[in-house]
Amino acid sequence: MQREVAQLAGCGRRVVGVPVSSRSHCHGAAAVRANSGYAGVVFFLVALIIAGLFLLHRLVRGYPQPRERYVVIGVWDAAFLDAAASTFFPAGGSVPLSGLEADLPGYADRYLASLPSRQRLLIRALFMLFEQSTIVLPARGLGAFRRFSSMTPEQRKVVLRGWAESRFYLRRFAFTALKAVLIMGYFGRPECLQFLEVESFEIETPIARADLLYPPIGQALESIQYAEADLTPPSDGTPVNMAEGIR
Amino acid sequence: MSAASQQDGEVRVFAQYDRDFSEEADVVVVGSGPAGAVVSYELARAGKSVVLVEEGPPFTPRDFRRDGNISMARTMREGGLRATTGTFMPVMQANCLGGASLINSAICVRPPDFVFDEWSSRFDLEESSRADLDPHFDAVGEFLGVAPTPQNVQGRRNLLFKRGCDAMGYSSEPVERNVRGCRGSGECFTGCRARAKQSMDISYIPEAIRLGARVLTSLQVQRVMSIGRRAWGVEGQVVEPLSGRTSHRFKVNARLVVLAAGCTATPVLLLKSGDLANSSRQVGRNLQFHPGCAVAGVFPEPVNPRFGATQSYHSLHFLREGFKMETMWAAPAALAVRLPGLGHELLDRFSQFGRMAVWDAISSTHQSVGSVRARFDSMDPAMSWRLHPEDAKLMARSIHALAQIFFAAGAEKILPGVHGLPDEMSSSEEAERLLQHPVRPTDLVIASSHVFCTTRMHGDADKGVVDEIGKCHDFENLYIADTGIFPRCPSVNPMFTVMALARRQALAIADRI
Numbered sequence: 064m065q066r067e068v069a070q071l072a073g074c075g076r077r078v079v080g081v082p083v084s085s086r087s088h089c090h091g092a093a094a095v096r097a098n099s100g101y102a103g104v105v106f107f108l109v110a111l112i113i114a115g116l117f118l119l120h121r122l123v124r125g126y127p128q129p130r131e132r133y134v135v136i137g138v139w140d141a142a143f144l145d146a147a148a149s150t151f152f153p154a155g156g157s158v159p160l161s162g163l164e165a166d167l168p169g170y171a172d173r174y175l176a177s178l179p180s181r182q183r184l185l186i187r188a189l190f191m192l193f194e195q196s197t198i199v200l201p202a203r204g205l206g207a208f209r210r211f212s213s214m215t216p217e218q219r220k221v222v223l224r225g226w227a228e229s230r231f232y233l234r235r236f237a238f239t240a241l242k243a244v245l246i247m248g249y250f251g252r253p254e255c256l257q258f259l260e261v262e263s264f265e266i267e268t269p270i271a272r273a274d275l276l277y278p279p280i281g282q283a284l285e286s287i288q289y290a291e292a293d294l295t296p297p298s299d300g301t302p303v304n305m306a307e308g309i310r
Numbered sequence: 311m312s313a314a315s316q317q318d319g320e321v322r323v324f325a326q327y328d329r330d331f332s333e334e335a336d337v338v339v340v341g342s343g344p345a346g347a348v349v350s351y352e353l354a355r356a357g358k359s360v361v362l363v364e365e366g367p368p369f370t371p372r373d374f375r376r377d378g379n380i381s382m383a384r385t386m387r388e389g390g391l392r393a394t395t396g397t398f399m400p401v402m403q404a405n406c407l408g409g410a411s412l413i414n415s416a417i418c419v420r421p422p423d424f425v426f427d428e429w430s431s432r433f434d435l436e437e438s439s440r441a442d443l444d445p446h447f448d449a450v451g452e453f454l455g456v457a458p459t460p461q462n463v464q465g466r467r468n469l470l471f472k473r474g475c476d477a478m479g480y481s482s483e484p485v486e487r488n489v490r491g492c493r494g495s496g497e498c499f500t501g502c503r504a505r506a507k508q509s510m511d512i513s514y515i516p517e518a519i520r521l522g523a524r525v526l527t528s529l530q531v532q533r534v535m536s537i538g539r540r541a542w543g544v545e546g547q548v549v550e551p552l553s554g555r556t557s558h559r560f561k562v563n564a565r566l567v568v569l570a571a572g573c574t575a576t577p578v579l580l581l582k583s584g585d586l587a588n589s590s591r592q593v594g595r596n597l598q599f600h601p602g603c604a605v606a607g608v609f610p611e612p613v614n615p616r617f618g619a620t621q622s623y624h625s626l627h628f629l630r631e632g633f634k635m636e637t638m639w640a641a642p643a644a645l646a647v648r649l650p651g652l653g654h655e656l657l658d659r660f661s662q663f664g665r666m667a668v669w670d671a672i673s674s675t676h677q678s679v680g681s682v683r684a685r686f687d688s689m690d691p692a693m694s695w696r697l698h699p700e701d702a703k704l705m706a707r708s709i710h711a712l713a714q715i716f717f718a719a720g721a722e723k724i725l726p727g728v729h730g731l732p733d734e735m736s737s738s739e740e741a742e743r744l745l746q747h748p749v750r751p752t753d754l755v756i757a758s759s760h761v762f763c764t765t766r767m768h769g770d771a772d773k774g775v776v777d778e779i780g781k782c783h784d785f786e787n788l789y790i791a792d793t794g795i796f797p798r799c800p801s802v803n804p805m806f807t808v809m810a811l812a813r814r815q816a817l818a819i820a821d822r823i
């Protein structure tokens with residue numbers, strides 16, 4: 064009977080052989096459990112807040128002020144891009160333009176501005192992935208878990224090699240996508256193209272009949288500059304490199 | 311009686327749309343790429359009133375950008391970042407007046423007999439032999455000045471390919487292109503500033519306008535309107551160039567509708583219009599590509615690769631085996647992405663650019679088939695596609711053949727770009743590893759701009775979406791003209807073929823309305 068009562072008291076735990084008079088003990092246990100439940104919740108919340116703060120700090124805090132104001136990218140993209148650029152294109156290499164000098168954040172800002180919003184988001188997610196993934200894919204040595212832009216040049220190289228040579232196709236693919244954006248920015252610098260002798264040729268553009276039909280993008284038909292009298296002879300096929308004498 | 315002669319041809323651009331509007335025509339053509347442009351011109355020539363609707367804007371030379379990334383972001387769909395899922399593969403598709411002809415390298419190849427014979431026998435086609443289509447190839451070729459690329463604009467990068475092919479005993483030839491007065495600037499992919507490339511915006515479309523066609527740009531068609539077996543027009547929205555923001559609505563009522571929005575847009579349009587023309591359940595299925603992979607080779611002497619027509623030598627030697635090899639040049643940054651390494655190693659490779667040539671191979675990957683589905687939130691397609699392991703082996707063979715040509719032409723090393731193999735190979739013996747190594751689909755870096763079969767033609771209405779002329783089996787007056795109607799990938803660059811088919815279709819339509 065006592066057993067039944069003790070069970071009916073609803074402590075949840077079986078209180079075998081405990082006299083009814085010790086009901087208060089049962090209440091005490093409930094209170095202790097409630098307290099430890101509160102403590103658990105509080106602990107959990109504190110842990111969540113700490114993790115949140117850590118994440119926030121890791122995501123956005125402590126980045127240096129960028130060189131200029133960007134339209135699309137944020138401080139963390141800029142820091143990541145500079146760090147990645149100096150790893151891909153270090154100073155003192157066989158091309159006398161370093162990644163830092165090439166101002167890849169500036170380029171990326173212009174490039175992203177020209178993309179549709181979904182693709183813009185995807186590219187920024189790619190930057191974020193590389194910047195933050197060192198939490199789970201660390202480099203070696205002290206600071207191996209830091210975000211990419213806070214690592215030493217050697218650690219960054221290790222991280223990027225990890226992506227480039229991964230067994231996992233998707234990691235290699237992500238690496239190629241990042242490399243494409245960075246290389247486009249680097250080659251976007253005229254001095255780079257000139258040094259490599261791959262800059263495009265100067266070309267005189269003939270005025271064709273089609274040029275009487277279309278205005279430049281975004282403008283009204285009235286802004287078409289040309290009339291019939293402006294038409295010039297079409298291209299005669301003279302090779303562009305004639306002037307240079309390289310054949 | 312056609313309403314044509316009362317209409318003056320015109321172009322409309324984004325700045326002119328300040329309200330909702332509607333138009334009437336005999337024929338509305340959706341998409342101004344090679345297919346839509348040819349159909350519009352031929353129908354205007356036949357005295358029909360034609361409205362050609364194009365989502366992209368016209369690009370003038372002032373609008374071209376030489377930076378590859380920025381140019382792609384402006385002229386291509388999804389900012390040039392469209393890709394398949396399954397096997398990730400970037401897929402370039404245009405969003406401009408003239409479609410991909412504005413930014414392609416103008417290669418015009420007639421597929422050999424065997425391609426059309428296979429089409430005929432496998433897909434119950436009766437009038438699609440090469441001989442049936444030759445008159446159309448001839449007419450398009452003459453209109454666009456299709457001719458072999460002259461020697462004086464070949465440049466070393468292209469001629470070295472010929473040298474290598476000769477040494478290997480592989481046939482090769484100068485590429486025939488739709489170009490008049492090419493100057494060899496190698497910048498076809500970002501727009502021809504020499505106005506030499508006869509892209510649709512400066513060839514067929516102006517002529518169609520002269521003959522009365524109305525060309526409405528910056529309009530996205532979102533629905534084909536139909537009742538029962540008859541389509542009666544299209545509707546959609548104005549799209550701001552570059553930003554893609556949509557605004558006013560429009561409608562074009564027409565006696566006949568031709569969809570030429572490209573192989574991925576047309577099935578989306580049909581699916582979003584209430585699953586039109588799909589009694590065969592083939593709309594959006596059978597998706598095929600010519601995936602391409604490129605190999606760089608470094609020569610001991612300067613190549614000066616920036617000079618020379620973009621893609622002007624090719625070899626059809628292995629076409630029956632399943633691949634075609636060609637020379638290429640693109641924005642240097644796009645090519646540099648292919649170079650392996652990081653840091654100083656990468657910069658060293660950049661510094662070899664002047665001694666480098668890049669050649670590519672496109673493969674007929676018949677076993678790799680995917681699909682296009684509509685997304686609920688946009689007109690962009692969801693493409694899923696997987697490179698079949700057997701097709702990956704075929705592509706590895708194509709890389710091996712390119713390697714052989716490089717070494718035969720005197721290259722000191724090649725960069726094959728295959729995961730799991732060395733970054734560089736220095737002899738044709740070493741390149742044999744390309745055949746020995748078990749290359750998997752994910753080991754290759756591939757891309758494609760040739761897309762086919764999503765609304766394929768088939769003599770049997772249960773197995774295809776359109777008939778031999780491109781008329782939807784389920785409709786009396788709805789036609790498809792773009793590369794989606796190819797029943798199989800054509801083994802060679804598709805533009806010339808899609809134009810020949812479009813011409814045949816237009817002449818048939820002109821007789822029917």
Ligand SMILES: Cc1cc2nc3c(=O)[nH]c(=O)nc-3n(C[C@H](O)[C@H](O)[C@H](O)COP(=O)(O)OP(=O)(O)OC[C@H]3O[C@@H](n4cnc5c(N)ncnc54)[C@H](O)[C@@H]3O)c2cc1C
Pocket residue numbers: 340341342343344345346363364365366402403404405406407408409410411413414415416417418419499529530531532570571572573575576579689759760761791792793794802803804805806808
């Ligand atoms: C970079 C590149 C290089 C290439 N090089 C070659 C080459 O040298 N030789 C060759 O043979 N082939 C080449 N190709 C392939 C070839 O250009 C295409 O196969 C060909 O252009 C297909 O023609 P099309 O008319 O079917 O489609 P597209 O050229 O894609 O034209 C479709 C048009 O429809 C428009 N459109 C799409 N959706 C809508 C809509 N909802 N409303 C209104 N308009 C819409 C698009 O903006 C586009 O202008 C290349 C392609 C690319 C991208």
Ligand code: SF4
Pocket residue numbers: 416489491492493494495496497498499501502503504505506507618619620
């Ligand atoms: S190689 Fe240059 S000149 Fe020749 S068609 Fe291409 S862009 Fe025009």
